[in-house]
Amino acid sequence: MSPEEFRRHGKQVVDWIADYLAGLESQPVMSQVKPGEIRRALPPEPPEHGEPFEAVLTDLGRILLPGITHWQHPSFFAYFPSNASGPAVLGDLISSGLGVQGMLWVTSPACTELETVVVDWLAGLLDLPARFRTDAAGGGVIQDSASSACLIALLAALHRAGGGQVAAEGVTRRYTMYVSSQTHSSLEKAARIAGLGTAGVRVVDVDPDTLAMDPGHLRALLDEDAAAGVVPVMVCATVGTTSTTAVDPVAALGAVCRERGIWLHVDAAYAGVAAICPELRWLNDGVAEYADSYSTNPHKWLLTNFDCTVLWVGERAPLLGALSIQPEFLRNAATSTGSVVDYRDWQVPLGRRFRALKLWSVIRWYGAEGLRAHIRDGVRLAQDLASWISADPGFEVWEPHPLGLVCFRPLWPGLPAAEADHATMRLMELLNASGSMYMTHTKVAGRVLLRMAIGGVATQRRHVEQAWEHIRWEHAALSASLPGHS
Structure with missing residues (x-):
């Protein structure tokens, strides 16, 4: 493709994307295709001869677009x-x-x-400690996702806990990592990859009301493991869990970690970027004093398309010790001086894309003021939704809901718990099948809750209002169809 051909087709692609975004609201939020339908519509063999790019765009709209669930739809919750x-x-x-x-x-x-500049910019916007800056002892790096960030943090923690021997000798002792039932599943996967295994993951109790990790139970587990000769590697505190946006007590957990010399990683994948707003800086309580590493995802709520997770460490030496390998073909004068950052030593793969460009573009286009406005819009709409749900006797809201996620439960008077949960799931299926919205569920204390996550680029108040009215209508219709109701 010549530069002139690229220019012509590039304009067509930008126009196609712009038209897609402009007409997105008219599309069903969830894809309506059946399993295998897209594959069957595509030829089984590649073309022998090249085709015009217009044919690619035609098939994009004709075959692939029906198989897209529209994450940028204003009613994607x-x-x-x-x-x-x-x-x-x-x-x-x-x-x-x-x-x-x-x-x-x-x-x-x-x-x-x-990249060093934009991760330092973001650290400043979030009011993270100075040691996380790349011109200090630590630094930041853009990863593909929080799953990778947590794995990297674990590898650095394992290197430190093993006295630097793990990289050379492998995992030769019993090591453990500490999470809660609300911690993201990627932490268990990280433990498997790092060699701790599922048996090396300890699950700490949570407060039944807030679902936050219990520091007292963490201490008890650490005592129990110390008596068994197990070496604790890392505690993962979550700020904004996936299920309900529960916030672990970072300061209290950090104090325990400080006493025992354990690495504290703070996984703030969703909620961390909200600290760009001064009134939400409480989310970072304890981070400055205790966190060895911290990660958050601009690709969730900070207007930056996937993939873009930022991981910061307070000290880079354990990370580099765990991951740095220097084959001859990578040796060069700049690296040898030790005066430059080689980000291949800060991640699992060798290669890496220029991800910093999109985060840089976002920060410069919106500015701190525009980024804060986006976060505040999502929080305000979520709080409005929670107030509407609370005011309706047919529903109850899960508390607390400080950010953009609202969890709630429709009430089914007279139904046993299991049947009520079944009715809740049926309600969600009906809502999602309608094409007018998309929501998910979770379980708390064994009961099903519905989740509505607000914060999309195009989501406005009217979309949240329409979704709530649809939920109420479907709930009333389904309630009337249940035995014993009319």
Whole structure:
């Protein structure tokens, strides 16, 4: 494809995306296709000869678009937002056009140095401690997702706990990591990958009212493991759990970790970016004093398209000790001086894209003021929704709900718990099948709750109002169809 052909087709692609976003509200939120339908519509063999790009765009609309669940739809409330704003998409396009492979500083100095700047910018916007800056003892790095960030934190913690021997000798002792029942499942996967195994994951009790990790039970488990000769590696505190946005007591957990010399990782994948608003900085209580590492996802709620997770460490030496390998073909003068950052040592893969461009584009386009406005809009709409639900005797809200997620339960008077949960799931299925909205569920204390996550780029008050009215209508209709109701 020549530059002129690229220019012509590139304009067609940008127009296609713009038209897609402009008409998104008219689409059903969830894809309506059946399993295998997309595959059957595509040819089983690749074309022998090249085809015009217009044919690609035609099939994109004809075959693939019906199989898309529209994460950018204003009535997508199912999972945490996966914001894809205009400046982020354009930044990603520039990254693709440059085709940079930023594994080393020398392979594109701008790729590395821009990343050091934007992660420091974001650390400042979130009021994170100075030691997390790349011009201090620690630093930040853009990962693909929070799952990778947690794995990297665990590997660094394991390196420190093992006195630097794990990288050379492997896991030769019994090591443990501490999570709660509300911690993301990626932590257990990280334990498997790192060699701790599922048996090396200890589950700490949570407060039944807040679902926050219990520091007293953590201490008891640590005592129990110490008596058994087990080496504790890391405690993962979550700020904004996936299920209900519960917030673990970072300061109290950190105090325990400090006493025992244990690495504290704070997984703030969803909620962390909200600390860009001064009134939500309480989310970071304890981070400055105790956190060894911290991660959050601009690709959720901060208007930056997937993938873009930022991981910070307070001290980079354990991370580099765990991950740095220097084959001859990567040796170069800049690396040898020790004066540059080589981000290939801060992640599992060698290669890396120029992800910093999209985060840079977003921060410059919106500014701190625009980013705060987006977070505040999501919080305000969620609080409005919670107030409407609370005022309706047919529903109850799960407390607390300080951010953009509202969990709630429809009431089914006279139904046993199991049947009531079945009715709740049926209600959700009817709502999602309608195409007008998409939501998910969770379980708390064995009971099913519905989840509505608000914070999409295009979501406005009217979309939340329409969703709530639809929920009420379907609830009333389903209630009337149940035995004993009319």
